């Protein structure tokens with residue numbers, strides 16, 4: 001057990017204290033995840049069978065990494081651990097126990113799109129206005145209720161729950177919730193929240209099943225405990241009730257999912273629920289430099305709601321935090337890419353040592369473009385993911401429907417795809433017939449002539465039904481790969497994409513081929529015992545954004561671009577936190593209360609603490625948001641960084657007034673009070689309560705050419721919203737007809753009419 005020597009005293013204590021409840025709430029980078037990993041290895045070496053251990057992580061990726069590390073210590077046996085996200089572990093259990101809840105084991109897992117589409121359908125049927133009942137808002141309410149274990153029956157029976165919706169002029173929310181649940185059930189489908197909700201129901205109503213799993217999971221371990229919601233908490237509480245061998249690790253300062261129902265109270269309740277609780281403190285940070293640890297500590301001190309804890313490190317002092325000040329969002333992209341390249345060269349870092357972290361997904365564009373220009377490989381996590389692309393969802397819908405012919409959302413997607421002459425009116429007829437006869441859509445379709453009469457529209461439906469039945473036979477007999485290829489071809493989907501010779505069409509065709517590759521890989525993987533299509537679909541349904549973009553080509557040296565939320569638990573040598581502007585980070589949506597602002601600050605804390613060696617922070621003075629150029633103000637969070645550890649840096653792209661030049665790179669720079677002028681915000685100017693969103697849609701600034709074409713001269717460097725950076729070659733004509741010929745770095749030569757051009761003068 002050499003690995004015990006690689007742990008400090010409290011870490012070792014936590015690893016070897018195996019019996020009884022244990023809680024470790026400690027700061028970032030203090031080795032919580034490491035403790036959890038070694039604890040599992042230790043248990044196995046003590047002789048605990050892997051299938052008696054349940055380990056819950058926040059992403060599948062984290063589970064995979066943990067399993068690999070444990071494998072290094074205990075060998076292949078680690079494969080038999082029950083390890084994964086709450087959703088993946090409990091969906092497996094639900095498949096085994098589905099019949100107890102009235103589902104069958106081939107139930108579909110609805111993703112957010114499916115749920116929204118079903119809600120839209122229900123709104124239409126109930127004749128409700130989707131402007132008042134916005135589908136995404138309705139889904140949030142339903143999700144919130146489920147995560148607090150409020151069933152639709154409870155919701156309808158208790159004014160405490162519906163009063164708020166009623167006050168917001170949404171009195172029908174309960175009816176929508178009820179119908180939504182009924183329709184999911186009829187479709188033999190569960191949404192993400194159902195996976196947890198139904199597990200709770202299963203353990204509540206079937207004591208024998210609960211007993212079975214209580215005895216199965218003798219040891220329960222949870223990473224990132226601060227982000228569990230009530231539903232998750234109760235599941236683990238029930239499972240651990242007999243053996244009481246539950247170990248949770250987390251950091252209240254990193255709780256960033258309150259908006260999804262995560263509840264910091266779980267940490268406080270834990271001590272109450274387990275009077276014999278042992279707590280271990282970890283205070284030494286092994287990840288980051290002294291500078292980074294200090295800065296992170298100072299930032300989080302601004303939060304009132306936090307458990308006091310000490311974090312220190314023995315690591316080197318490290319370099320200052322560098323602030324990059326950019327003129328525009330594109331300039332920010334360039335500065336970051338340029339700085340990243342410089343760091344890489346100076347320190348012999350690899351691409352994979354870098355991460356660019358942002359508040360929201362759409363911010364990735366400017367960095368992608370700039371990195372591409374620099375020839376630096378990168379991967380974007382999240383955003384519109386592979387599995388959310390239309391052509392992929394279409395094929396997956398076929399697979400889902402063949403496996404679970406009650407799946408209404410899949411049915412609606414594929415019934416007339418590729419076009420087979422089954423129009424909306426016919427689909428509506430099918431829906432009505434199904435409702436009237438209390439049948440699923442598939443039951444109507446598979447006996448079309450019986451329920452729909454013998455009109456002309458019948459024959460394509462009968463063909464469709466025959467095709468699906470044939471697919472079902474193939475799925476029974478073949479593995480996931482053969483079945484998927486057969487369905488891709490047999491449905492006509494592949495042919496339709498193949499025949500589309502446009503660039504987009506070809507890309508779509510290649511995407512479908514890529515999906516087939518993924519299925520092949522799944523089938524060829526010796527670790528997968530079950531090679532059926534059901535098993536494959538189950539995996540796909542539970543892929544989280546942080547799991548995607550795993551390198552398939554074996555080359556994993558790329559810069560990671562991701563939201564801070566998906567960076568949780570990860571670490572990188574150099575981190576860029578970008579877009580540090582008021583209304584962006586902290587996000588405008590999160591400024592209405594102190595609690596929300598504190599959640600944003602925790603997010604900032606998570607971002608800072610991902611960095612090992614060096615941290616950069618950037619912001620832009622102007623940014624296109626929602627199609628408008630807006631002035632930005634530096635984030636209040638920049639002010640919370642201890643100035644003695646701060647350096648500002650500007651490079652050749654910015655020539656705004658009073659700028660520092662490259663020469664003071666690396667030297668500490670004491671910021672003057674108006675350093676971030678023109679209108680540096682102070683916290684006082686932002687009343688947190690009832691703040692009206694300050695409207696920042698400025699008219700174009702002085703530098704913005706469309707408002708002042710007279711300023712533009714030949715030789716000037718400019719930036720265009722679409723074409724990027726360029727230099728003015730020539731100016732012709734006068735007045736409103738004045739035009740400039742510009743040579744853009746990437747878009748080539750263009751002549752633009754200045755009174756319309758979205759141009760900015762850079763220098």
Ligand SMILES: Nc1ncnc2c1ncn2[C@@H]1O[C@H](COP(=O)(O)OP(=O)(O)OP(=O)(O)O)[C@@H](O)[C@H]1O
Pocket residue numbers: 006007008011026027028029030031032033034035251254285286287568569570571609
């Ligand atoms: N005793 C130790 N000796 C050397 N390195 C350690 C030790 N403990 C932890 N580390 C290293 O420190 C880094 C942070 O550890 P880990 O990821 O487990 O921290 P964490 O508390 O889970 O952080 P986070 O809160 O961000 O999830 C890892 O690279 C880990 O290998």
Ligand SMILES: [Mg+2]
Pocket residue numbers: 032033034569
């Ligand atoms: Mg961790």
